[in-house]
Amino acid sequence: MEIPYTVAARPDTGLNNGKIGIWLFLASEVMLFGALFASYVMLRVGAAEWPAGATYLNVPLATLNTVVLISSSVTMVLAWASLVKGQFGRFRLFLGVTILCGLAFLVVKYVEYSTKFHHELFPSTNTFLAIYFTLTGLHGLHVIAGMAVNSWLWGPGSRMWKTDPVHFTNRVENAGLFWHLVDLVWIFLFPVLYLL
Amino acid sequence: MSEAHAPEAASHDHAEVDRHVRAALVVFGSLLVLTAFTVTAWSLHLPRRSAITLALLIAVVKGSLVAAFFMHLISEKRFIYWVLALTAALFFPLLLFPMLTAPGAVLH
Numbered sequence: 352m353e354i355p356y357t358v359a360a361r362p363d364t365g366l367n368n369g370k371i372g373i374w375l376f377l378a379s380e381v382m383l384f385g386a387l388f389a390s391y392v393m394l395r396v397g398a399a400e401w402p403a404g405a406t407y408l409n410v411p412l413a414t415l416n417t418v419v420l421i422s423s424s425v426t427m428v429l430a431w432a433s434l435v436k437g438q439f440g441r442f443r444l445f446l447g448v449t450i451l452c453g454l455a456f457l458v459v460k461y462v463e464y465s466t467k468f469h470h471e472l473f474p475s476t477n478t479f480l481a482i483y484f485t486l487t488g489l490h491g492l493h494v495i496a497g498m499a500v501n502s503w504l505w506g507p508g509s510r511m512w513k514t515d516p517v518h519f520t521n522r523v524e525n526a527g528l529f530w531h532l533v534d535l536v537w538i539f540l541f542p543v544l545y546l547l
Numbered sequence: 548m549s550e551a552h553a554p555e556a557a558s559h560d561h562a563e564v565d566r567h568v569r570a571a572l573v574v575f576g577s578l579l580v581l582t583a584f585t586v587t588a589w590s591l592h593l594p595r596r597s598a599i600t601l602a603l604l605i606a607v608v609k610g611s612l613v614a615a616f617f618m619h620l621i622s623e624k625r626f627i628y629w630v631l632a633l634t635a636a637l638f639f640p641l642l643l644f645p646m647l648t649a650p651g652a653v654l655h
Contacts, residue, residue: 364626374627378634385638393645405589414586421578424617428571435564531617538609542602546589 358518373525377532380493384536387489391482391543402479404545407472409463413545416459417537423452424534427501427527434520439512442523446505449530453498460491483544490536497530567619574616581609 355361356368364371395401404410430445467473467480474484504523511519585605593601615621620631 365624366626371626374630378630381634381638382641385641389641389645392642396645410586410589414582417582418579421575421582424613425571425575428617429568432564432568432571436561528618531613534617535610535613538613539606542585542589542606546585546602547595547599 358515358521367521369521369525373528377528380532384486384489387482387486388539388543391486394478394482398478402477404479404483404547407467407480408483408545409466410545412459412463413541416456417541419452419456419459420534420537423449423456424531426452427530431520431523431527434512434516434523437516439509443505443509446501446523450498450501450505453494453501456494457491457498460487486540486544490533490540493533493536497526497533500526500529567616570616574612577612578609581605 354368358367360367426445426448430442430449433439433441433445472480474481504519504526508522509519511522585602588598588601588605592598620627
């Protein structure tokens with residue numbers, strides 16, 4: 352049996368299955384991070400003292416990571432646009448750069464984490480570090496998940512381009528929506544944790 | 548059921564995609580400038596209330612640019628707007644409730 356609307360848009364919503372699915376998933380992701388941001392606010396307003404983020408955290412490294420993630424969002428858009436224009440080689444180039452940007456982000460995060468651990472700063476040290484590691488750790492897992500999906504689409508998953516290019520292009524667009532959400536979350540994590 | 552409607556990706560013509568790419572590059576530049584503003588504002592050591600307001604304001608502008616242009620929300624289907632409206636209706640009370648129940652505790 353053929354599953355309807357895998358590529359074509361449903362007449363009532365104007366969307367295909369994948370697009371609806373990814374947006375419902377992103378909505379659940381907003382609530383997941385929203386719950387943790389609310390926890391941050393609750394911990395902060397309930398604390399007698401709250402350290403400035405820069406007391407513990409490295410602002411220049413986090414600024415670098417902000418630039419890296421923003422850049423990766425642009426290359427993700429360029430990868431999708433290349434497919435729409437039928438330029439598979441350019442798609443692979445731009446998606447490859449996106450994956451490398453994700454890797455660079457994780458390397459910087461590793462440097463940050465290892466420095467904290469070297470100075471014996473752990474989630475159990477205080478409430479600020481507990482919420483810092485929770486929020487950035489969960490965000491880091493999302494970066495890894497996005498890289499896994501993008502790597503699949505860059506490698507074995509790209510075989511679909513030959514058999515069903517429109518469906519493949521939609522998959523890349525949906526992977527891009529997830530990647531942009533990861534960028535969006537970091538845009539708020541950066542000032543909230545590092546600068547305020 | 549038949550798939551009578553045109554595939555979504557096929558409906559993007561090249562000129563439309565080129566416009567989308569140009570907009571994305573402008574947004575990219577804007578995001579870099581706004582990131583520089585955020586860090587500059589932080590380095591000025593403003594009073595805490597002003598620093599929080601300014602940093603969050605810039606973050607909201609940056610987030611809106613990403614959502615509008617990178618995630619295509621500036622020209623998306625109505626169904627998705629309804630999904631996001633429902634999400635916002637749940638998200639903002641969740642976020643604001645702790646602040647409203649402890650007035651003044653964070654902004655002094």
